[in-house]
Every structure is written in structure tokens, then in C-alpha cells.
Amino acid sequence: MTDIIDTAIQAGSLNILVTAIETASLVNILKGTGPFTLLAPTDDAFEKLPKGVMEELLKDIPKLKKILAYHVLSGKVMAANLTKMKSVKTVEGSKIKINVPIDIKNIKLNDSIVTLFDVAADNGVIHIIDTILTPASILLQS
Numbered sequence: 178m179t180d181i182i183d184t185a186i187q188a189g190s191l192n193i194l195v196t197a198i199e200t201a202s203l204v205n206i207l208k209g210t211g212p213f214t215l216l217a218p219t220d221d222a223f224e225k226l227p228k229g230v231m232e233e234l235l236k237d238i239p240k241l242k243k244i245l246a247y248h249v250l251s252g253k254v255m256a257a258n259l260t261k262m263k264s265v266k267t268v269e270g271s272k273i274k275i276n277v278p279i280d281i282k283n284i285k286l287n288d289s290i291v292t293l294f295d296v297a298a299d300n301g302v303i304h305i306i307d308t309i310l311t312p313a314s315i316l317l318q319s
Contacts, residue, residue: 178297178298179298179299180299180300181207181208181298182195182204182208183208184296184297184303185198188217188296188303190219190220191218191220191305193223193224194217194218194223197234197235197245200238200241201238201241202238203242207300209300210300212252212253212302213249213250213253213301213302214249214250214251214252214254214301214303214304215249215301216248216249216273216286216304216306217248217303217306218289218306218307218308218310219305219306222308222309223309225308243315244309244310244311244315246267246270247268247269250265250266250268252301256291256295256304259284259294260275260277260284263275271313273286273310274286274287286306286310287310288308289308289309289310290306290307290308291304291305292305292306292307
């Protein structure tokens, strides 16, 4: 197995996320011992952002770091545990609301749907999501 960063690179659909993590100088942290849980937006999720927003984020490192930290949970939180919670606190400090429908399909983290759970890594786990998560204190618009 590989660490969270190398696992994200190998996924092939998380290239923009990896670029953002590199730009924010967070690679070494996410290559650390952890364990971590990364809520990983796909490239398609980043492409949903309004035009110009990603470019602005890549220039505003403090804001980018805050958004990325909102996608990381301390510890290895597997799907079986996540689905039993109503919310979870992120490394950024804010909480993400968890909505588990009765049929346990289309589990939502705030407004993002988890498309793939429990992608294993040496230092944690990745859950793939379809929309960028943003703390309430940050508004993404161009």
C-alpha cells in the first residue's frame, strides 16, 4: 500500500486535489504517520467551481489551506463509523454534517455525495466525494 498522497495520485481522478495540496505545501503532512481520513473531491468536483475560483484559490494559500483542512479528519474514519455519525469535526475545526438516507445510498457530507468509500492507504483512508466542501466562513465565488 501507499500513503494518502500517493494513493490519490494513483487514483487518476484526483489530480486537481493533489495540485492544490502541493501548492498549499501540505504534502509532507499527508505523507506523515497519521492516521488521516481524506474527503477527496474529484477533478469533476473542482470543475463545478465558478470560472476563475480555482485559480484564485491557488494564489490565496491561507484560504486554500483552510479549505483543504476542511477535507481532512483526524484518525482513520471508515464508512461503517461515518454512517453512524450525524456530524464529524474536521482538522480545520468546523464540523461537516452527515446525512445517511434509509437505503444507505448517496450518503451526503454537507452537500457532497460520497461516490466511493474506504480507499485504503498506509496512513489512513480516502473517501471520494463529488463536490468541494467549504467551511461556513468561506464563500467561493468569482
